Amino acid sequence: MSMLTRRHLLRRAALSAAATQASPAVGATAVGTAALAGCRSDEPADRTDPAASPATRLPFPPDFGWGAATSAYQIEGAAKEDGRGESIWDTFSHTPGRIRNGDTGDVAADHYHRYAEDLDLMRDLGLRSYRFSISWPRIQPDGTGAANQRGLDFYRRLIDGLHERGIAPMATLFHWDLPQSLQDAGGWESRDVAQRFADYAATVFTALGDRVPVWLTINEPKTVVQNGYLQGHHAPGRQDPDAAYLVAHHLQLAHGLAVRALRAQSGTGRIGPAFNLHPCYPADDSPAAAEATRLYDGYENRLYLDSAFKGSYPQDVLADLGPGSRMVRGIRDGDLEIISSPVDLLAVQYYTPIYVTADGGTTRRWPTSEASWQQIYPEGMYDILTRVTRDYGPVPLTVTENGLPTPDLLAEDGTVEDTGRVTFLRDHLAAAHRAITDGVPLESFHVWSLLDNFEWAEGYDQRWGLIYVDYPTQRRVLKRSAHWYRQVIADNSL
Known part of the structure; x- marks a missing residue:
């Protein structure tokens, strides 16, 4: 890799993190993004009722x-219970200066002890699908070897509870909580860790496979790459x-x-x-912007999509990285x-x-949420769904995360008025509906997130959940x- 490419990648990572601060905001989209409470924009927000029904119903x-989604380290807590090993996020969050306010996931939303209550809330919301992740160090404390039966038993209880309530489990095998012992042996820089992951996957499939209809392998590899190894503000905190x-x-x-491990069974x-x-x-x-966008898209999207669905890495990205x-x-x-x-x-x-x-830099075009990197543009949902179907064929799709803080x-009366989230979800669901109408094989939609949780480097400062968690008491509201969302599900319609 040339020094020029190295500088470009580091600059791209920094610009990606600060993209929303690069230019003044402009007007909101036609589907109502300026109505978001809590958004940053130079335009005043529209205070109309975001829960009002549209003139025409949009049936799904x-x-x-x-559905709704969570991940293990963000909600489970019980970091040292029942044989769970240490993950890189335990190490990272306990390193001074890494996480806002010095927060950790040691307790988080205490889902490990309160999962039955959370399952009842899912049932009461009418969820048909629940996407969660399995903690690798809860299954294999050191990342290899025999399974920790107590860890498997927890997920078996969770999965059984979902079935009892008529909710389909969707399990993610890896949502960033790599066992620390594997990081000490080189982490994802070591090719051997990919095989260790396949072994772990096979262990989980053997124990739980007959009860889980959908498995997801790796959650957001791009975020591991960009945030963990370019920007360094996620575990393991590298800038290389x-x-x-x-x-x-x-x-x-x-x-x-992991795919082959499931097929082998x-x-x-x-x-x-x-x-x-x-x-x-x-x-x-x-033309220069078009050319720069093509390469940027290569790093953001095609690197992962092309290799998974076409069996090749984008040549422009490989050329940019260089043969060395x-x-x-x-x-x-x-x-x-x-x-x-x-x-x-x-x-x-x-x-x-x-x-x-x-x-090759980035600029802000739309209002942002409390997460400064997030521009609110529902039309992007339609564009990315239709692009995947157009470029990679009619593979069934599921939206497994969409939301905002x-x-x-x-309030004193026990309510939480998150009108901005209602507007955001309504507008993105409308875009997803239009994609379905135009032929995208979208099967399901999972809001991020079911619960307020540990938001990685932001600790507990940002709330992304449909359900408010009062952390001192662990009360759910x-x-x-x-x-x-419960009404949308009941109606099967916007």
Whole structure:
């Protein structure tokens, strides 16, 4: 990797994190983004009632899977209980200066002890699907070897509880909580960790496979690469572009090996990856902006989509990295055949668009949420769903994360008026509905998140949940968005 490419990658990572501060906001979209409470915008917010029914109902397919999503480290707590090992996020969050306010996931939303209460809340919301993740160090404390039976038993109880309430489990095998012992042995820079992941996946499939209809392999490999190895504000906290894209390759390889592990067991569950996809648009009409956007899209989207669905990495990205990069040198014969092992579905996670300038930087075009990196652009949901279907064929899709943080406060009367979240979800669901109407095989939609939780580097400062968590008491309170979503599910319609 040339020094020029190294500088470009570090600059891209920094710009991606600060993209929303690069230019003044402009007017909101036609589907109501300016109505978001808590958004930053130079335009005043529209205070009309976001829960009001649209003039025309938008019905969803009869078997549409209405759901919500969480991840293990963000909600479970019980960090040192029942044989759970240490993860890189335990280490990272306990390192001074890494997490806002010094927060950790030691207790989080205490879901490990309160899962039955949370299952009842899911049932009361009418959820048809629940996407959660399995903690690798809860199953294999050191990342290898025999399974920790107490860890497996917890997930068996959770899965059984979902079935008892008529909710379909959707399990993610890896949502960033790599066992610390594997990090000490090289982490995702080590090719061996991809095989260790396949072994772990096989262990979980053997124990739980007959009860889980949908498996997701790796959650957001791009975020591990960009936040964990370029920006360094996620575990393991590195800033090394050459390591970052070797990690990307090994994460993709781990995905493919896990798919093969399920097939080897003749499992009946469906399986696929979970990619956070950011539609990339030129910031202006210049040829330079179009060219820069193409490469940016390569790093953001095609690196993961092409390898999983076409069996090749984008040539423009490989050329930009250079033949001497650790990623290019780390690709072995047969790797891409493994990575592109046929899958049953693709999980799409959409949060924000990216606008790329002629010099390869980024700029802000829309209002942002409390997460400064997130521009509110519902049309991007339609664009990314239709783009995947157009470019990669009619693979069944599920939206496994879509949401935003809002400044939620528990009122004296016990209510939480998160009107901005209602508007956001309504507008993104309308975009998803239009994609279905235009032929996208979208099967389900999962709001991020079911519960307020540990929001990684932001600790507990940002609230993303449909359900408010009062952390000192662990009391759960349905927000206005939860009541609204329950009605959408009951109606199967916007």
